[in-house]
Amino acid sequence: MTTYSAPTRDMQFVINELAGLAEVAALPAFAEQEIGPGLLEAVLEEAAKLATEVLAPLNKVGDIQGARMSPQGVIPADGFAEAYQQFVEGGWNGIGCSTEFGGQGLPEIINTATQEMWNSANMSFALCPLLNAGAIEAIRHAGSAEQKALYLPKMISGEWTGTMNLTESQAGSDLSAVRTRAVPEGDHYRLFGQKIFITWGEHNMTPNTVHLVLARTPDAPEGVKGISLFIVPKFLINPDGSLGARNDVNAVSIEHKLGIHASPTCVMAFGDQDGAVGYRVGEENKGLVYMFIMMNEARFKVGLQGLAIAKRAYQAAREYARDRVQGRPVGAKSGERVTIIHHPDVRRMLMLMKSQNEAMRALAYVVAGYMDLARYHPDAAIRKIHQARVDLLIPVVKGWFTEIGIEIASLGVQVHGGMGFIEETGACQHLRDSRITTIYEGTTGIQAADLAGRKLSMDQGAAMRALITEMGEVAEQLGQAPGDDMAAIRTGLGEGVRALAEATQWILDTRDANAVMAVSVDYLMLAGTVCGGWQMARAAQAAQRKLRVGEDLLFHEAKLVSARFYAEHVLPKTAALLISIRNGGVSIMALTAEQF
Amino acid sequence: MTTYSAPTRDMQFVINELAGLAEVAALPAFAEQEIGPGLLEAVLEEAAKLATEVLAPLNKVGDIQGARMSPQGVIPADGFAEAYQQFVEGGWNGIGCSTEFGGQGLPEIINTATQEMWNSANMSFALCPLLNAGAIEAIRHAGSAEQKALYLPKMISGEWTGTMNLTESQAGSDLSAVRTRAVPEGDHYRLFGQKIFITWGEHNMTPNTVHLVLARTPDAPEGVKGISLFIVPKFLINPDGSLGARNDVNAVSIEHKLGIHASPTCVMAFGDQDGAVGYRVGEENKGLVYMFIMMNEARFKVGLQGLAIAKRAYQAAREYARDRVQGRPVGAKSGERVTIIHHPDVRRMLMLMKSQNEAMRALAYVVAGYMDLARYHPDAAIRKIHQARVDLLIPVVKGWFTEIGIEIASLGVQVHGGMGFIEETGACQHLRDSRITTIYEGTTGIQAADLAGRKLSMDQGAAMRALITEMGEVAEQLGQAPGDDMAAIRTGLGEGVRALAEATQWILDTRDANAVMAVSVDYLMLAGTVCGGWQMARAAQAAQRKLRVGEDLLFHEAKLVSARFYAEHVLPKTAALLISIRNGGVSIMALTAEQF
Known part of the structure; x- marks a missing residue:
């Protein structure tokens, strides 16, 4: 099994020296929080504890056991529910969320470092809060005051999780082909349809799950302009806030995948009986616009996954290279055998891993700093400049990080030699897990089209x-x-x-x-x-x-x-x-x- | 499940137009065989039948079931033993082997095409004859007349299989660290030691298995110059040629690997009781020299595996891209949706796969043609030129093909989008299987050292x-x-x-x-x-x-x-x-x- 040690030293270097923590800390939005190197260090140390002591050891358990389908729904791998409890109790779910609904309101620049840790430690686990964050962002942006009050506090605390229900079998990269129907019924809708590839679509780690679902109302126009966004809670919520009836939404199966075995990828059936009760978010037919807001957030975080897995793969390879004795220094025919970290080609591989990891981390955290400036800077012109930079760089972070992440995970296997191919070693899991990152939340091709098409031509x-x-x-x-x-x-x-x-x-x-x-x-x-x-x-x-x-x-x-x-x-x-x-x-x- | 269609059209183009079948056919060694485009087509068609109808359908069975350890030894996945029987009965095992011992003596240029097919169809299966071929080559080169007579006919027919036992836990890339002992006892030796990563080291598909084993005799010098090569049959052979006592060599476990699940990777124990009876091949302390002969052969074939898996991954991606409807042509906002093979980035991926596959095939077959000229040309000078070319290009074929093969298998997953990550689709198996190819028979780093170090400096x-x-x-x-x-x-x-x-x-x-x-x-x-x-x-x-x-x-x-x-x-x-x-x-x- 590979262990994980959180790279807090490099994180601090990047956040303090490159990503401009001081500039972010000086924003009025953070006036009441004493943001600085001290707080940063404290947060990173606490996060590192959870990541290395709780989440990382479950990474292999999750890979071997996987999430399982049962008549009672999806059962996570052993230890995941308890770890999730610790994650919620530590307040980690909401550290980057607005304090208005109970979040800790820390800058993205710090939140991003914790995200990297969760994903290095246990990417399957981290996907649950990752999708929840997207759902939170969509409700925060487009939900009514009532919806915000009802859902956000519990989703931000992590007491409930959120999911994103976009894909259907005929509608993957092309969401205009979505067919799920939403039929109005009083103050709500009834949804009918099937969604696939729904990450953490079903589980028993929390008492409720809040599904954000794309569907079409009866008279909606064809294509992307006829898609609306709905909240479909697993359990309906009584007027007093307690949980009511089970909604007509169910996981019908989970996928058998190359990696991230502990993250249940569900086929979700909406409305197999009377129709799933759903509440429209924002205006009719604007669902895709809202979805793209949460998708941008999710794309950035999937980019981070590329870095996160690559970092863990690097650590494993480095440790192996420091321990494994094989061969002699170049040119030496006799004498002491050496550890393979002395061999030039092993170094080349480790340097490829190390340097590209550092480059990705720096770029990600710098972009996170731009996000803070784009959101909180008092000067609208400065906000705009940084938002433009963020918009430009999100496809780069998503696309480039994940492609490089897979290359690095594969180099990690290579450094291990024959042992790398043996599952017990753990190097393959990183390769298997990382392989999804260039696909979900928009393939590399989709990111590239966004960058070279939309983003360049927009301005x-x-x-x-x-x-x-x-x-x-x-x-x-x-x-x-x-x-x-x-x-x-x-x-x-x-x-x-x-x-x-x-x-x-x-x-x-x-x-x-x-x-x-x-x-x-x-x-x-x-x-x-x-x-x-x-x-x-x-x-x-x-x-x-x-x-x-x-x-x-x-x-x-x-x-x-x-x-x-x-x-x-x-x-x-x-x-x-x-x-x-x-x-x-x-x-x-x-x-x-x-x-x- | 991905299917396989043998690319006989391209194979014929390459063999006839690029690899010089006519020149090879004109060699005196092939005077009695009517080698030409007609024979080639007939051989390829027959091989294609076996590959596509028998071996390819077992590829997924083997992946899911894997080879299993049992108290009776290693049990291959369902259907493998029967398929092997058909392979042997068709005479495929020996088509490239010398007619002196029952082979068909076809040129390497044709044999290579069949090798590609076996590996595309079922790489786990193909590894069994691949290792056997290496063992045959070693005995043919260094064995005594008696050893040749005793072992080669049955190994060439495929009635028995051969294995290569090199690696020990402390001796991987650096074989000078081999510790297995060979103690002389009359006309034979007793071997004691443990070998790891032994491909098809144990199975019940044939009545006997012939292990070629590197070990040290008692007074051998340290390092590479103290290693000898031994034949250790699973069952000893009676003077009348019938099988005798079970030898003291056993598989103690098999590895749980990322891919090639149906190819048992064994830990082999030699001499747990009285010592495994072994017969020295060639001179004492020259084992590594002989082993490199068979390794060169094996390296070329592992290179072919890079191409072979890449070819199958390409076929699967191409079929998916021709079928999967998603999105509209670039720039079209409405109108018919199209299959994804129309999207430029999907084409780019398919062209990367297709063009590099064609490049690899052409290079491999051209090198195979050089092998024929190096072996059979009447003019020693021409033999020498071609041998030098073969020696130069084997690390390129092994190293470059396998690195590119993994990239192509990974592109194959990518073309499938989300479905690519689902095991049922079959695209992941190609990636998982291919991942070993840059590691075994000498990592890419070892090939590169051979090329940039030994091969360039030699001349x-x-x-x-x-x-x-x-x-x-x-x-x-x-x-x-x-x-x-x-x-x-x-x-x-x-x-x-x-x-x-x-x-x-x-x-x-x-x-x-x-x-x-x-x-x-x-x-x-x-x-x-x-x-x-x-x-x-x-x-x-x-x-x-x-x-x-x-x-x-x-x-x-x-x-x-x-x-x-x-x-x-x-x-x-x-x-x-x-x-x-x-x-x-x-x-x-x-x-x-x-x-x-």
């Missing part, structure tokens, strides 16, 4: 150009910094930024939408790689400042090395991606379906 | 330079060919060849062995990508010849497109790899073990 590339300029300035600054490391980082980042600028222009100039879509994933990966390099360069700058005052030499020297490795061995990928993008879609679109 | 890069020259000439020839496709292919291949030449020079010039090893996997991937591009360019040339005479337009047009896609979207990777290689090992080697 004719303005937000991306602003980002490119900012990244280019960091590369320029490195020109004044001393040392070979900084020179190498400057070269790598400079080339990457130029590639991204050129690719962006190509996308903006290309009128053939098929050609743009054909290379959109290359563009997303290019953007992610460069954004990661930008953050690594900033990390190197911060590390150099710390080294100048002699602070924590080993840690900050390693940061410089990691940033240099990223510049020398990861950023070069941008050269390939740019060529591929400029080659366009001709050979991608040429074959008929039969010629494949 | 100071002569064989690689000859290859680069030949590939450059193909790129030049494309300059005279008409059409945009050919121009694009020329550009892609030309750049790739230049990158490989430069990287090769860098490797040869760099004195720091750690630096070379640190970027050796990049070099291997660069070499593989360019070799694949070379074969795709040759395929495009052949296709253009065929198109000129109006032959099978759809197929040959698709070849051109596929080659162009490879040049435009795969070969650009070489630019990134070259930069990474030139950046060397500084940032890879800089951290202490503690700083990771």
Whole structure:
């Protein structure tokens, strides 16, 4: 079994030095909370305890046992219900939620670090609060005052969980094909239909579950503009707030999946008898707009899962590489055998894992900081700038992190050699678990279409150009910094930024939408790689400042090395991606379906 | 469940047009066999029947059921023993083996195509004859006349199977650490020790199993020069050839693995009682030399597994993409929904799968053709040239094919979207099965060390330079060919060849062995990508010849497109790899073990 140790040191470095905790802490919204490095450290330490001592040991139990279907509904794996209780009692579910409904109102920049921990420790477990958070966000944004009062306190405390019911067998990436019906009946609706792939759609860890469901009212227009959003509680709620009758919504089966076995993926039947009682959220036919609000939140967090699993996979591989004795140093024919962490190719794999993890963490937390500024900054113009940056980067975080996360989990198996392929070792679980992350909450292709299509065209590339300029300035600054490391980082980042600028222009100039879509994933990966390099360069700058005052030499020297490795061995990928993008879609679109 | 359809059309194209069947058929060794396109087609059709009708349907059964340990030994999954019987009765086991001992003596160029089929159809099953072939090769090369007569006919017919017993818990990549002891006793030895990761180490599909085992004799020197090779049959053989006493060798457990569940991976105990009776093969202390002969053979075939699984994953993804209706064409807001094969990003994924599969197949079969020339050509100089080419390319085939194979299997999951993550769909099995291929028979790191270390330095890069020259000439020839496709292919291949030449020079010039090893996997991937591009360019040339005479337009047009896609979207990777290689090992080697 692989263990997990929360990377609180690196989290603090990133949050304090790169993601601008001080700036966020100074926002009026946080005036009453003493947000600063001290609070951060305390929160991270407490979260780390729960993650490492309670959640992480259940990760393998959950994988082996899985959630099980029973006549009484879905039974979570052993220990999950108790762990969930501890999670709720610790107040962790609501730490990022508004204090108005009982949340702790901590900035996203801190919440994000705890999210990373839950997902590293136990991704199956973490999915339950992840989906709940999306449901909370949808009600908070679009629910009535009454709905907010009725549901939010219990969902924010975690006493109840929320789910997202979007997919139907014919409606996956294309939600316009949703067919579930919602028939009005007095102050509520009756829902009829079947949803699939519903994460934690059913379980007994909480007395109630609040399903957010996309469905069509009788006279709704075709397509995306005819979809409304409904609250369908598992148990109806009496006027006094106590739980009433069981609603007509049931899990009919759970899927047998490659990974995240402990997260029940349910087929949900709505209205097998009289119809499931549902309450409309917000306006009729605006369901998809509301859903996208919660989906944005969920996409960011799925991106974090990419990082989280990659981090745990890295820790396991590193420990194995430090312990496993095999072979001798390069060139030595005799003498002591060494641990494999001394072998260059093992180091290369570990450095790929380590440096890309650090790049992802930095980028994620920086985006979380933007979220705080976009939400709470008193100046509307500054809010707007940061919201644009968040909107631009969410598909990058979702798409790039999860693709890289799988690569890293696979490298984790490779570092273990033959043992990596044996399930007992635990390295495979990370690969199996991570494999869903590029698929759910919008595939990488969907993220790429969002980035290269919608996001770039919405403002004719303005937000991306602003980002490119900012990244280019960091590369320029490195020109004044001393040392070979900084020179190498400057070269790598400079080339990457130029590639991204050129690719962006190509996308903006290309009128053939098929050609743009054909290379959109290359563009997303290019953007992610460069954004990661930008953050690594900033990390190197911060590390150099710390080294100048002699602070924590080993840690900050390693940061410089990691940033240099990223510049020398990861950023070069941008050269390939740019060529591929400029080659366009001709050979991608040429074959008929039969010629494949 | 995914089905399998043997790609006999493409196999024939490659074997006839690219791998030089005519040249091989003209060798005196094949004078008595009427080798040509007709025989090839007949063999492929018969093999395809067995693969698609018998072996492929068992692939999922094997995955779900797995091989099981019982008090009577290892029990294969249902249907495997019967399928093996059919395999043996069809004479498939020995089609590439020398006729001297009952094989059919067909060229490797044809045998290789059948190997691809067995592995596409059922990799777990195919591993049994794969290991047997390695054992046969070792005995054929190093066994005594008596040993050959006693074992080879039954192993070649498949009546008995052979295994390779190398790894011990402390001796994986580093076989010099082998500890199993072989104590002389009259005309034989008694072996004591434990071997792990022994593929098909125990089963009841055949009455006997012939274990080839690495062990140390009492006074053997330390390290690799003190290892001898032994034959340890499961049942001893009486003077009359009948089976005698059960030997003291037993499977004590089998591993619970990520994939290839139906291939029992055994822990083998030798000598738990009196010692396992073993017969030395060849000279004392030369075991590792002999083992490398059979390992070369096995490495080539594991490379084929990379291609084989990737091919099946592609077929499954293609079928799904042709069937699954989701969304509308890019830009269309209304109107008919389309199958996802019309979406540019799905096409990009399918083209990545298709074009790299074709590149791998062409390269593998071309190498198989070299093997025939290296073995059978009457001119020793020509034999030598081709052997050098084979030696150079085996680590490329093993390392690059298997890395790409995993990527393709993972793309196969991605094309299926949410369904890809559900085990019933079958796409995950391909990913799980393929994941071992970069590990066993020498990890990718070991292949890269072999290529960038041993193979390049053995002849100071002569064989690689000859290859680069030949590939450059193909790129030049494309300059005279008409059409945009050919121009694009020329550009892609030309750049790739230049990158490989430069990287090769860098490797040869760099004195720091750690630096070379640190970027050796990049070099291997660069070499593989360019070799694949070379074969795709040759395929495009052949296709253009065929198109000129109006032959099978759809197929040959698709070849051109596929080659162009490879040049435009795969070969650009070489630019990134070259930069990474030139950046060397500084940032890879800089951290202490503690700083990771």
